[in-house]
Amino acid sequence: MIRFDQVSKRYPGSNQALQNITFNIDQGELVYVTGHSGAGKSTLLKLIAALERPTSGTVLINNQNISHLRSAAVPYLRRKFGLVFQDHKLLYDRNCYDNVALPLHINGISGNEAGKRVRAALDKVGLLDKEKAMPITLSGGEQQRLAIARAVVSRPAILIADEPTGNLDENYAAEIMQLFNAFQQVGVTVIIATHDVRGISPQAKVLKLDHGHLTSQFGVEAGSESQPHAGAAS
Amino acid sequence: MKPWLNQHAQALSLVTRRMKSHALATFLMFMLMGVTLCLPGTLYVIIDNLNRLAGSMQSDPQMSLFLNMDADEQTIREIADRLEAHPNIQNHRFTSKDEAWEQLQQNAETAAVAGNLEKNPLPDAYFVTPAPLTPAEMENLQAELQQWAGVELAQLDTDWIKRLNAILQLGKKGILVLVALLGFALIVIIGNTIRLQILTQREEIEVSKLIGATDSFIRRPFLYAGTIYGLGGGLVAWLLLVAIISLFNVSIADLAELYASGFRLDLPTLETSMAIIGSAVFLSWLGSYIAVNRSLAQLD
16 A cells, blocks of 8 residues: 655755655554654655655555656545644634535535544544634643644544654653554545554554664564565665 | 645745735835826726726718719719618718708708809709727728719718827827836836845845755745735726716716716726736836846846
């Protein structure tokens, strides 16, 4: 489903963010991307979600090479993902309902159909009673759950979360992680970047990054990825 | 409902809600556009009406066809037949040289001059009333008649109308320049307004892009906003124009009465009204299109 082959990413005027990354994520997998801050976790997620393009190497999403994607096609690819950001990226000028409805509006869904889906998503994260509340009145954990509701409302096949528990205390964090596990159990591919390795479930795949290198990957398919070195990536 | 139709409906309702919540700012925007557009509109109506006035005057003119001094009966009759047959000539009247000479001698003012002359210097003449024609057609007709055998001179006394027309043409050109300048100003004003709106919604635009909004999705509400500003501004301009003309007409009625004329300024025609509102909508759409495209390019 997601395939990285010899992927490197360099931002202009900075060090190599990622070097020669090769891995494979199958449908329905639960994947953790770990490593200290600055190891390249966010960059990796941005490459998966087509928010960035690789400097070299190949990123395949559903057999689509995102390096060769026309920029007009990028929005449609992004809609396949549900994104949860570390800083939530909620819109504070509208209530919870409207925040969750935004992806549906982008997809041209409104009215009753949208209402049903928004409430289902809010229900899943336990915020059904906060429909009319403004996001600023919610606690940190609730805001993160609202962000998750927004990410899943258009029923994406892939859910990507960047440090979803970064700013939360332990109880909230466990709650959030359980939510992600629940989505994975209904068949959603879940990819989570975290520096916090305590709550990682044993059946998960773990990609460990260190200074832009993939130092180990273990889990269901541990060690099975070894591609021939095609094309120089420095 | 089809998704694309749905997206348009959503964008439109979003924009109208935003405009309602900033009703005063929206109203001021309408007024600004209306006043700007009403200026060239008023001038246009005035020039248009003067044109009409000039047009009604030039339907009267007569053409004088002076024949050669040695024109014989035969030639005079031929010319009469040709005038009769010509489609652009309403009627014609023949005055022989003897009749004209008599008239000259009987007229108190010219009798003295006539007395000094030994013999009749006047030629036979036709006085021709053409059908209603444009100035250019009139000149063509004059040139045509001038070529006829036996015609010494075909004279058209329309010089003053030509001058008036030239002045009116100049006025129209002036309006064109004014429209171009004010149109440019409108594009800039609308562009700037939309740019500020984009800035206040920057966060929403960024998040929308992250979760898969296309550029046209982001552009749509701003284009609708621009179009609505244009529509409102155009309507205000039209209302102002009608009010100004009605106001002028009160004074013009007094003035026209002194000249025993029923002249009034006409209200803008349907076409003029549509042109005013249409150009307002177009200019303002264009301004917002430029602004939103620039902002989208900066966001990437």
